[in-house]
Amino acid sequence: MAQRVLMEGSAAMAESAIQSGCRFYAGYPITPSTEILEYMAARMPGVGGVCMNAESEIEAIGMVWGAAGCGVRAMIASTGQGISLMQESFAELANAQIPIVAVNMCRGQGDYFQSTRGGGHGDYRFIVLAPASAQEAVDLAALAFHLADKWRNPVMIMGDFLLSHTSEMVEFGRFSAAPLPPKTWATTGARGRRGITLSPLGPSEKLSTDVATALANVTAKHPKIKVEEVRVDAGFLDDAALVVVAFGFPGRFVKYAVRLARAKGLRVGYLRPISLWPFPSEAVAAVAARGSALAVYELNAGQMIEDVQLAALGRVPVHFIGGISHDHSGFGVGPALTVETIASRIEAVYPRAAA
């Protein structure tokens, strides 16, 4: 077994990115993602990479665009506010089929819609992964670079304040995958070949005006991604009268609260989407088909619950037991994020589910 080390989630994710071949990072300081920028600034020069402390989020994503367009694995991180500024580039990076990894260390979980729907224009999608621990952040960062290159599509990792700032034991290098084909689409200088145009506006072949096919190719992969890239963590589903759906770091609190409920004899299960897009709709639908009621815990006003409701198709009740919760910092870590609170909310809706 490889050596395990104690690291903050931010640093662990940044280190995993570097070990996955990331050689370009650009960022703009903003809590709680700043530690990724700090780690990259210290670590990148040692591996021959580049870290840019950009003058704005808009410039940072432009720089990442340039590096990734040249075929280099590139990453950016921010929090929801900064991610908002990058939306035009996000939409067009997807249209240009340029693979990047974007990390959103959210304040609370209010950026579920922003991550899974996006604020950009057009028919684009990001693959979105939500780690619940530093170790999962390490594993998913490696997976994110692989998926981005495999699909030529941006991948977002949605974390939060606790993930970013909690130190845990982690082990690197657990991810492995078959090698991917060379990036012949990258702009590296046209040595030995015709030049190419890497553009969100149309085809890469010179003289071609087939914009329709180029844009259709961008979305043609969406159904395949929905089939191949769903990831979910679940437990106690078989006999459950109530299944609690939660994602990210709060998903761990829910898992613990569900164990407490089980200890009290309540038939409660949990379902934690690891991929937020594609959403594990079939897993939720299977729960609903068995007749288990659903509850959703998320630290926002109710966003993922819409995906749960869509998957449940009205077959079972879907209870909302989350909510906006902040302390004075405004970083989304409030009184609602305790095992006791979650357990009491589960117990409050359980009688209606078990009836």
Place this chain on the structure above:
Amino acid sequence: MSDALSQRSPTAPLRGKHGEEMEKVFEKPDLLLRTEHSLCPGCGEPVTLRIILELIQELDLRDQTICVCGIGCYTAFPMIIDLDVLQALHGRAPSVATGAKRVQPDRFVFTLQGDGDMVSEGLQEIIHSAARGENFTAVLLNNGVFGETGGHMTATTVLGQHTKTTPGGRDLAKHGNPIKISELIAQLDGVAYVARAAVHNPTGIKLTTQYLRDAFQTQLAGKGFSFVEVLTMCPTDWFVGPDQGPAWLDANLKTTYPLGVLKDSRQ
């Protein structure tokens, strides 16, 4: 096309009206994949593109070149030039070029932006890239108007200039002053070369060629940020005839934006 010309074998010599052999003195640059373009008659942008392509050929840079293109009328160029092109969003070319050059420092990187793209939408990006001394060449095609949208005021529209959003002419009191971007950039540390030229007459084209060559060589020598502003004709959105563009440029743009080298750290 005469029958004689269309039936000529590609290797046969050109012949004139009386059958005399003619020397071919003018043809499209090899890097131009076709001679047709979709820009208006009298436009200065294709003239500038031609100069750039000829220089890339002259300096043997094709295989190592990455062009980062902005959004404007000139966005029609990437598909007809045999170079690797990274298409950037409106205003963002300098940042994209920064990323491209930083990961491939041995490549030759230049940006192509209009005045709307660079000076209106992307002013912050060009200033920061210049101040960082990024080792790429930024080319500004300045015609003082949003050409692609059909004639609207940009940050370089000169005082008195009629556009669809400055009916009656750009008025200092209502619209403020145009930005002299070359002067702004030349004062920044980290900037190695700044020059302004125009492509409205043969002398101007010669000067533009010289400035662009010097800028390219500044980058090749690793000296830092190089910048060439090229005043280009836009008769369509200056609301004059195609043949009136050069005279309008002389009388209006050049008076606000004087030509010459503003900074050359190689000297």
